[in-house]
Amino acid sequence: MPPATVPDVTFHTRVRNDALGGPNPFEWKDLTSTEVFGGRNVVLFALPGAFTPACSDDHLPGYEQHADDFAALGIDQVVCLSVNDAFVMFQWARSKGIEKVFMLPDGNADFTRQMGMLVKRGRQGMGMRSWRYAMHVEDGRIAKMFVEPGFRDDPPGVGLTVSDAGTMLDYLRSR
Numbered sequence: 309m310p311p312a313t314v315p316d317v318t319f320h321t322r323v324r325n326d327a328l329g330g331p332n333p334f335e336w337k338d339l340t341s342t343e344v345f346g347g348r349n350v351v352l353f354a355l356p357g358a359f360t361p362a363c364s365d366d367h368l369p370g371y372e373q374h375a376d377d378f379a380a381l382g383i384d385q386v387v388c389l390s391v392n393d394a395f396v397m398f399q400w401a402r403s404k405g406i407e408k409v410f411m412l413p414d415g416n417a418d419f420t421r422q423m424g425m426l427v428k429r430g431r432q433g434m435g436m437r438s439w440r441y442a443m444h445v446e447d448g449r450i451a452k453m454f455v456e457p458g459f460r461d462d463p464p465g466v467g468l469t470v471s472d473a474g475t476m477l478d479y480l481r482s483r
Contacts, residue, residue: 310455313448315422316341319412322394334398341419344387344412345448351378351476352387352412353442354425357434358400362468363390367440368404370473375408378473381480385410391417391426391437414438428461442471444480452479 319341322334344350353371355363371378371386378386386409390397393415401411420426420438429437441455454470 310424310443310450310453311422312450314341314345314445314450315419317418317422319344319419320394320415321413322398336394339412341448344385345445347447348384348445349382349447350385350387350445351383351442351480352389352445353471353473353476354389354414354420354423354438355440356390356429356437356466358390358392358396359403362440362466364400364404366468367472368400368406368409372404372406372409374473374477377477378480381477383480387412389414389419389438391415391420425455425459427459427463429463431462431464440466440468440471442476444476454479 319339321337321339323337324333325335326333355367357363368388375386388409389412391414394413397411397413414420417426417436425439425441426436427439439459441453443453444451454475456466456471
């Protein structure tokens with residue numbers, strides 16, 4: 309059972325700092341759960357991995373395509389979370405032309421573990437990963453979660469039936 313509030317963790321991110329110059333002007337920036345969710349209205353969707361087919365072809369692009377719709381409904385930020393490091397998340401967003409969705413790396417799986425959403429994906433050589441889900445978070449409180457069915461270790465795959473952007477938009481419009 310997921311918690312009532314988001315876990316208190318620190319995310320290790322990379323941010324651009326043009327003052328550094330050179331071809332890679334990025335520096336480490338730690339973000340806490342309070343900084344991401346505190347006092348804000350956030351939609352977070354979590355997925356098994358960057359560059360994987362359903363995540364890359366449907367899940368992430370769907371939220372990017374509807375980012376303005378979420379903003380019009382009062383969402384301060386749409387966040388994509390994956391158990392990947394900041395470098396992978398940056399390159400994945402870059403390869404997909406993502407500009408509106410905030411890419412949040414959970415490289416150590418601290419957030420995912422405390423959410424109760426960490427699963428083994430050893431059969432596919434993916435290690436520990438997030439289950440696919442989406443949630444609406446108001447000031448750190450989880451208002452609604454959409455968890456893909458079949459939660460278990462080593463599934464043959466994880467469908468995209470209830471954690472998609474359309475389902476979240478329908479929920480937000482019905483409130």
